[in-house]
Amino acid sequence: MSEKKTSFTLQIKKELAGQSTAEACCLQSECAGMLLFARRFEAEGMEFCSESEAAAQRLLSLLRRCFGIKTEEKTVNAGRHVLHTVGLQGGESQSVYTALGYEPGQVSLRVLMSLFQCERCAASFLRGAFLACGAAAEPEKGSRVEFVTRRSGLARDLMYLLESETGMAARLSTRAGKQVVYIKNGQQAEELLALMGAGVSSMELMGGKILRGVRNEANRIYNCDSANTKKVVGAATRHREAILSIKKTKGLAWLTPELRELAVLRLENPELSLTQLGQLTDPPMTKSGVAHRLARLVEIADSVKGL
Numbered sequence: 001m002s003e004k005k006t007s008f009t010l011q012i013k014k015e016l017a018g019q020s021t022a023e024a025c026c027l028q029s030e031c032a033g034m035l036l037f038a039r040r041f042e043a044e045g046m047e048f049c050s051e052s053e054a055a056a057q058r059l060l061s062l063l064r065r066c067f068g069i070k071t072e073e074k075t076v077n078a079g080r081h082v083l084h085t086v087g088l089q090g091g092e093s094q095s096v097y098t099a100l101g102y103e104p105g106q107v108s109l110r111v112l113m114s115l116f117q118c119e120r121c122a123a124s125f126l127r128g129a130f131l132a133c134g135a136a137a138e139p140e141k142g143s144r145v146e147f148v149t150r151r152s153g154l155a156r157d158l159m160y161l162l163e164s165e166t167g168m169a170a171r172l173s174t175r176a177g178k179q180v181v182y183i184k185n186g187q188q189a190e191e192l193l194a195l196m197g198a199g200v201s202s203m204e205l206m207g208g209k210i211l212r213g214v215r216n217e218a219n220r221i222y223n224c225d226s227a228n229t230k231k232v233v234g235a236a237t238r239h240r241e242a243i244l245s246i247k248k249t250k251g252l253a254w255l256t257p258e259l260r261e262l263a264v265l266r267l268e269n270p271e272l273s274l275t276q277l278g279q280l281t282d283p284p285m286t287k288s289g290v291a292h293r294l295a296r297l298v299e300i301a302d303s304v305k306g307l
């Protein structure tokens with residue numbers, strides 16, 4: 001998956017940003033998730049940056065509700081896409097940093113367990129983290145939800161949180177010097193989206209998985225069918241050539257009545273299978289009976305050619 005955000009990612013973020021959260025502890029946990037996984041999180045300054053306008057607006061609302069901070073979003077044109085940024089400096093940045101439980105000058109940034117006060121705080125934190133650094137593959141491409149951060153301590157803590165809160169075994173890889181925590185298991189990816197509050201997107205992911213299954217099955221049946229069709233057409237062509245060669249050299253009247261009947265039917269009905277041809281003879285014949293007589297016609301044609 002490239003760094004460019006998929007439209008499904010933006011859709012999930014919009015859905016998450018529309019969640020209504022009432023508890024003060026959960027609001028703070030979500031805000032912490034958004035800021036910790038933002039582009040910059042230091043006592044001296046913070047910067048959140050996202051292609052999702054809904055995510056940036058969500059952060060503005062959380063900062064106002066949790067810390068009484070009123071600030072604005074800035075829009076930056078970055079090549080082909082627009083980035084929405086929210087920045088905090090000076091006193092504001094310092095007060096948020098300490099309010100979330102961090103001490104100025106902290107070198108290794110970790111997820112503080114003191115953030116989690118009620119049983120829904122962890123889900124709120126994960127929602128915030130996804131809004132800041134999450135991405136998901138388009139549902140028709142596969143099930144993959146990931147979090148990308150430059151800080152290895154945060155990546156490890158996130159994996160621990162996913163494991164302890166949801167029992168999900170997330171994996172870790174690196175991409176362009178960044179840590180990528182990801183979930184590839186379809187069911188777990190759906191559960192994670194639902195847990196964070198993106199129920200509709202979770203259903204879409206499930207729908208994509210079913211659609212992929214249906215498409216694979218349809219392809220399998222189609223390939224199988226066309227292989228059979230080729231076999232039938234190939235055999236019919238061989239029989240037809242044999243019968244035509246007899247007709248040209250000896251004439252069909254030269255054949256026994258049984259063989260002549262089938263030879264005529266085969267010439268007149270090139271599209272029919274052996275079973276279907278057998279239903280046209282009088283009396284009707286089995287598929288193997290038809291195959292036997294056609295093989296006999298091919299033998300006769302070969303011997304006539306050899307004369």
Ligand SMILES: [Zn+2]
Nearest residue numbers: 025026118121
């Ligand atoms: Zn809570």
